[in-house]
Amino acid sequence: MPPRKIVLRFPPQVVDKPLIYHLVKDYELMVNVLKANVNPYKEGFMVMELVGEPDKYEQGLNFLKEQGIRIDYLSEDIVRNIDRCTHCGACTSICPSGALYVSRPSMEVIFEDEKCVVCGVCLKTCPVKAIEVNFNGKQ
Ligand code: SF4
Ligand code: SF4
Structure with a gap:
């Protein structure tokens, strides 16, 4: 297998x-x-x-x-829809791995997927559903 x-x-x-x-x-x-x-x-x-x-x-x-x-x-990792993201920062305070963080001084929210541990916490937190994950190839 x-x-x-x-x-x-x-x-x-x-x-x-x-x-x-x-x-x-x-x-x-x-x-x-x-x-x-x-x-x-x-x-x-x-x-x-x-x-x-x-x-x-x-x-x-x-x-x-x-x-x-x-x-x-x-089968896939977490992805952020950058067009939908409003950079509100809500996901950055709950991300346990530091994959989502606010870049200063621009205050832009950055997503570093290599740090993501796929815990899924940010999925529920994002108010505009900008974060998505594929399990078994299906969203
Ligand atoms: S899935 Fe977890 S580790 Fe990955 S970006 Fe979201 S909160 Fe951070
Ligand atoms: S919670 Fe959603 S909209 Fe807010 S910064 Fe994170 S990904 Fe962007």
């Missing part, structure tokens, strides 16, 4: 569990963590590529779901 990018969203009670260890050891999956933000006692997320035999792959994902982890499949 080719590498598949997935986004894992962790509830606070599982952030300290050795989930990657189990994916590798119990399900023989190859894990390539691309981005992560995991802190004790807080919700966390991780973007990773996961490769393995189809049966083991599904079993590994089921294991994660049983731990309460939400899984989204990622």
